Amino acid sequence: MRTLTVALSDQAYDIHIGSGVLDRTQLIVSHLPAERVAVVSNSVVAPLYLQRLVAPLRADGVRVTEIVLPDGERHKTWETLNSIFDALLADRCDRTTTVVALGGGVIGDLAGFAAATYQRGVPFIQVPTTLLAQVDSSVGGKTGINHPRGKNMIGAFWQPKVVVADTDVLTTLPDRELSAGMAEVIKYGLIRDLPFLQWLEANVERLMERDADALAYAIERSCANKAEVVAGDERETAKDNGRALLNLGHTFGHAIETGLGYGELLHGEAVAAGTVMAAELSRRLGWIDAADVARVRELLIRAKLPVVGARLGIDRYLDLMGHDKKVFAGRLRLVLLRQLGEATTLADVPVSEICAAIDTCCS
Ligand code: NAD
Ligand code: GLY
Numbered sequence: 001m002r003t004l005t006v007a008l009s010d011q012a013y014d015i016h017i018g019s020g021v022l023d024r025t026q027l028i029v030s031h032l033p034a035e036r037v038a039v040v041s042n043s044v045v046a047p048l049y050l051q052r053l054v055a056p057l058r059a060d061g062v063r064v065t066e067i068v069l070p071d072g073e074r075h076k077t078w079e080t081l082n083s084i085f086d087a088l089l090a091d092r093c094d095r096t097t098t099v100v101a102l103g104g105g106v107i108g109d110l111a112g113f114a115a116a117t118y119q120r121g122v123p124f125i126q127v128p129t130t131l132l133a134q135v136d137s138s139v140g141g142k143t144g145i146n147h148p149r150g151k152n153m154i155g156a157f158w159q160p161k162v163v164v165a166d167t168d169v170l171t172t173l174p175d176r177e178l179s180a181g182m183a184e185v186i187k188y189g190l191i192r193d194l195p196f197l198q199w200l201e202a203n204v205e206r207l208m209e210r211d212a213d214a215l216a217y218a219i220e221r222s223c224a225n226k227a228e229v230v231a232g233d234e235r236e237t238a239k240d241n242g243r244a245l246l247n248l249g250h251t252f253g254h255a256i257e258t259g260l261g262y263g264e265l266l267h268g269e270a271v272a273a274g275t276v277m278a279a280e281l282s283r284r285l286g287w288i289d290a291a292d293v294a295r296v297r298e299l300l301i302r303a304k305l306p307v308v309g310a311r312l313g314i315d316r317y318l319d320l321m322g323h324d325k326k327v328f329a330g331r332l333r334l335v336l337l338r339q340l341g342e343a344t345t346l347a348d349v350p351v352s353e354i355c356a357a358i359d360t361c362c363s
Pocket of ligand 1: 174
């Protein structure tokens, strides 16, 4: 097991990564203020892993409420959130109940938002089961739900007490979901870690074949990058080059996800297509060259990710991007590449260049 720490000044917490950590019940029990948890999972993950998590907890004397939600991004809604509150109230969960998210990013975001708001906030633990959740969404405390007008538009910052990422659970993950997680892994290399990007270029096939050592290394390196960024700008308030850098490709990607309808493309797939748009725009601004854009595309293709955007029409893209949370004081800020391994935020990018980049990447 490898352990990293997210060094937040008032609430530092550990990320435990490794084979079989799901069975190390003490990693969870040691963080419970009372012997009471509510485990939130979904109809796909629960049959695979819920009993493995809760049976030892019950054997340890912990009272467990099981909440199994429908699967999928289209259920990341107010209605599903409310069903979590219904279950917590029905089972008389009180303020000492710890909410545990067992699932991918959708479950983590929903359960985390429920934990942030139930009785004005209860403790929260993340047990991520997708690659995307293990390298990104379970770390950093962003929680929330979608609104028909925009992705993740309603939510809260609510940090977990601990993150327990068992690499063995990735063996049951569908190939397409593994690829979606790779979009976020590649992101860390592109925005701030050139040696990791080079390692990915040399090892992407090992990751796609689920080589356990390669996966563990990529997860650890991704979490280390995320932990550093989050520790520097926990609530994404830095005007420039703070936590927003983690959203390379996301403003375009969120527009694609919302424009197509949630669940049509996976989040990571939309981010991959958005990353190519961000790279192309960076080239148009003269920061990187065509060979760099080709390098980005090539790596994403080797990770079996889409590199062509959805044909939503330019006006629809601009409208949806205008709703993005990266709009700061009314100005759209984009995350772009100064060079491979170094990203920057930039406001007031000429709209003509944004349109041209989208157009190039949709044809
Ligand atoms: P997901 O949660 O929908 O999981 C993907 C699919 O894999 C689902 O069908 C799920 O049931 C299934 N699954 C999960 N674990 C499995 C396992 N071990 N074996 C078999 N199947 C398994 O999607 P995701 O890609 O994990 O997360 C995407 C979500 O995360 C999006 O809503 C996105 O907005 C959010 N996100 C949040 C943050 C954050 O910082 N909070 C960061 C990135 C993404
Ligand atoms: N996934 C972006 C962030 O956590 O800030």
